[in-house]
Amino acid sequence: MEQILSKLSEIEITARRIMEDADRTKKALSEEMEKKCKDYDAELEKQTNEKIAKIRADLEKEKDAQLTALIDDTDAAFSDLDSYYEENHDRLSEELFKKILKL
Numbered sequence: 001m002e003q004i005l006s007k008l009s010e011i012e013i014t015a016r017r018i019m020e021d022a023d024r025t026k027k028a029l030s031e032e033m034e035k036k037c038k039d040y041d042a043e044l045e046k047q048t049n050e051k052i053a054k055i056r057a058d059l060e061k062e063k064d065a066q067l068t069a070l071i072d073d074t075d076a077a078f079s080d081l082d083s084y085y086e087e088n089h090d091r092l093s094e095e096l097f098k099k100i101l102k103l
Contacts, residue, residue, distance in 0.1 A: 085092070
């Protein structure tokens with residue numbers, strides 16, 4: 001009978017050790033998975049920030065190109081107006097003078 005109790009005690013101790021080992025393994029796996037999740041989140045955030053920075057840089061370049069084109073178009077329009085004025089100054093002044101006198 002004592003031998004049966006001794007065997008049962010050994011089985012209980014072995015079962016307890018197995019459960020403790022399973023708990024340690026479970027905890028280690030949980031910590032590992034948590035670290036992997038944090039690493040994945042950090043990498044994903046880094047990639048997202050890089051993509052956002054690239055998009056912003058591309059938009060900035062596009063804005064600068066459009067602004068430069070607008071400035072060039074405006075300068076060309078002013079140049080055309082200046083040329084027209086220089087070529088037609090006398091005629092425009094004469095027409096304006098005649099319109100003022102008719103009023």
